[in-house]
Structures are given as structure tokens and as C-alpha cells.
Amino acid sequence: MKRKYLILSIIWAFTSVLNAQTATSPKIVTYFSVFQSVGTYSSQFNPSYIFSGNCYKVGFPIGINVYKSSKVGFSFELIPYISSVNSSVGGKSQSAVSELQFHPGLVFPLKHGYSIAERFAFYSSGRYGFSQAISKTFYKTETCSYYAAIPMGFRFGNENPSSLSGVNSFFWGVCLGVSF
DSSP: OHHHHHHHHHHHHHHHHHHHHHHHSOEEEEEEEEEEEEEEEETTOOEEETTSSSEEEEEOOEEEEEESSSSOEEEEEEEEEEEEEEOSSTTOEEEEEEEEEEEEEEEEEOGGGEEEEEEEEEETTSEEEEEEEEEEEEEEOSSOEEEEEEEEEEEEETTOOOBTTTBOEEEEEEEEEEEO
């Protein structure tokens, strides 16, 4: 009789350990998206919009989110930016990868497919700052999810003139992507 209780206790302990490991094991989500800045406001309060001026810039965020629980996750994102500038000499446009942004932070999943991300921003051009984004998953399949996000951020540094309590630019944009 004691052997029966011992075997049941071992099975119970083993299944409890397995359930505890799966409940606390991290969930990993990778993603790719396209980011378009809609409006930028500098310290001189000169607003610029998508197609104002002679420069067009688009970013391609790629990243990974590691969720330790259903309430918080760590996000690691890289964003290469491509810029196209119309030259006044000869009327030719030039395009190039203009900078790379390192964007670590935290992600907080909410109800109904929403989430909020709070991130630091470090640019290869020397600028730095922080960003917030609210995102919504609008279509989900077995293998991937499609989402839209509205990021907003403040940038400092790189010897740009500052005002507005040290902030020398604020932007907001639209991001469309897919996560796996």
C-alpha cells in the first residue's frame, strides 16, 4: 500500500514540476514592420510632415519580445532607416541607409490585443531619447499576427539646439507589421 502512495506522490510531484516550468517559461515573439514618421516637431517648433521638404525617411523595425509573464516582456528592437534626398544639383535623388537605432525596452500586454511599449532609443548618429507606442493586433492566424502601432518619441543630443526642457524633437508615426 505504501508503494502505491509513493508512486502516486512521485507522479504528482513530476507533473507539478512540469506544469510549473511551462507556466513560467518565457514566450518569445519576433516581428518585422515598416515605420513611417507622420509628424516631427523640433525645438524651433518648425513642424515637418511626411512629404514636406526634400527628404523622405522610412524605418524597418525588426525585433524580439521575450515575455516572462502575461503582464510584462522585454523588447529588443533594431531599426535601420533609409533616407532619400532630392539634390538641388542636377535634380537627382540619392538614397542610403542613414542611421541605425537600438531600441530596448519593456512591453506590457493589455486586453483585447492591445499592448504598450516603453523603450529607450540610441541612434548611430549620436542621438538618444525614449519612445512610447501603443499597438493593436488586428488579425491573427495560427502562425502569425498582424498589428498596427502608433509610436511617439522624444529625442535629444548630437549638439542640436534644445528648448522645451531640453527636448529638441518630438515625433509621432504609424507602424504596420507582422509578428511570428
